[in-house]
Amino acid sequence: MAKILVTGVAGFIGFHLAQRLLDRGDEVVGLDNLNDYYDVSLKQARLDQLQGRVGFRFVQLDLADREGMAALFAAEGFARVVNLAAQAGVRYSLINPHAYVDSNLVGFMNILEGCRHNAVEHLVYASSSSVYGANTRMPFSVHDNVDHPVSLYAASKKANELMAHTYAHLYGLPVTGLRFFTVYGPWGRPDMALFLFTRAILAGKPIDVFNFGKMRRDFTYIDDIVEGVVRTLDQTATANPDWDGFRPDPGSSSAPSRLYNIGNNNPVELMDLIATLEQALGRTAEKNLLPLQPGDVPATYADVEDLTRAVGFKPATPIEEGVRRFVEWYREFYGLV
Numbered sequence: 001m002a003k004i005l006v007t008g009v010a011g012f013i014g015f016h017l018a019q020r021l022l023d024r025g026d027e028v029v030g031l032d033n034l035n036d037y038y039d040v041s042l043k044q045a046r047l048d049q050l051q052g053r054v055g056f057r058f059v060q061l062d063l064a065d066r067e068g069m070a071a072l073f074a075a076e077g078f079a080r081v082v083n084l085a086a087q088a089g090v091r092y093s094l095i096n097p098h099a100y101v102d103s104n105l106v107g108f109m110n111i112l113e114g115c116r117h118n119a120v121e122h123l124v125y126a127s128s129s130s131v132y133g134a135n136t137r138m139p140f141s142v143h144d145n146v147d148h149p150v151s152l153y154a155a156s157k158k159a160n161e162l163m164a165h166t167y168a169h170l171y172g173l174p175v176t177g178l179r180f181f182t183v184y185g186p187w188g189r190p191d192m193a194l195f196l197f198t199r200a201i202l203a204g205k206p207i208d209v210f211n212f213g214k215m216r217r218d219f220t221y222i223d224d225i226v227e228g229v230v231r232t233l234d235q236t237a238t239a240n241p242d243w244d245g246f247r248p249d250p251g252s253s254s255a256p257s258r259l260y261n262i263g264n265n266n267p268v269e270l271m272d273l274i275a276t277l278e279q280a281l282g283r284t285a286e287k288n289l290l291p292l293q294p295g296d297v298p299a300t301y302a303d304v305e306d307l308t309r310a311v312g313f314k315p316a317t318p319i320e321e322g323v324r325r326f327v328e329w330y331r332e333f334y335g336l337v
Contacts, residue, residue: 121236134149
């Protein structure tokens with residue numbers, strides 16, 4: 001049993017990860033600031049599922065609170081840390097850019113400093129498929145350069161990767177970044193397409209379909225994501241002994257720093273997702289076809305070979321099954337059964 005800090009514990013992935021770690025007997029300290037980026041009652045409902053479980057404690061704290069974060073790390077003596085707390089959302093970064101600096105840059109610095117000064121044995125942190133930005137060669141590979149972000153959100157996640165690598169190099173802190181690809185499932189985020197579509201269709205309202213439906217996403221079911229995160233957490237990052245500064249590999253390092261894609265490795269057309277959702281709901285959507293939004297990319301597709309080789313990660317949930325489970329949860333949670 002290990003004491004593990006999970007930041008963003010009231011968030012979608014953090015909630016599911018905490019449940020999984022508790023199920024196997026770990027002690028989990030969950031941190032969240034419970035901000036109002038989306039419905040706080042959903043975050044509280046997730047927390048209610050965790051409160052009272054043996055081995056779980058909740059701390060309400062903002063990552064950007066430097067003194068508070070330092071005190072937490074010093075008091076708890078975490079063995080491992082999973083940083084999932086961040087200001088999420090591509091489109092919101094066009095509206096409130098300062099939120100991304102406060103959480104994703106200042107907050108992440110406080111995480112790194114806490115790990116550095118308190119002998120944390122492994123930091124796993126959330127990056128994003130958004131870092132691939134203007135890249136068009138697919139599937140996206142961690143061995144490709146990612147220097148052309150197209151949103152501030154993506155730039156902040158790329159910055160996290162650079163910051164983490166620096167701490168691995170300077171202080172020998174083992175760090176692993178996971179580039180998540182469009183996670184979905186029960187208890188999901190209300191700002192994500194599947195949630196937005198479900199709410200609108202059940203309310204008899206049209207759905208906004210961007211890029212005229214010509215979008216492809218590597219939709220990845222939450223249980224598959226959590227399995228990959230846990231396996232990664234258990235395998236402490238190591239240096240790549242074959243790393244060569246004359247031919248630098250962006251996915252590894254001579255320091256204990258690793259990067260992995262974590263996705264379904266099977267992109268789905270947006271219109272196919274909508275058709276699958278319509279079948280699960282038993283209703284047809286009225287579609288409002290719109291152009292591509294600033295900051296969005298038309299397609300994501302993960303090359304997960306490195307993660308499969310490292311920890312045996314292999315997504316196993318077909319989109320039809322994942323959407324069905326989400327719809328079942330949604331109807332139950334909102335009393336629509």
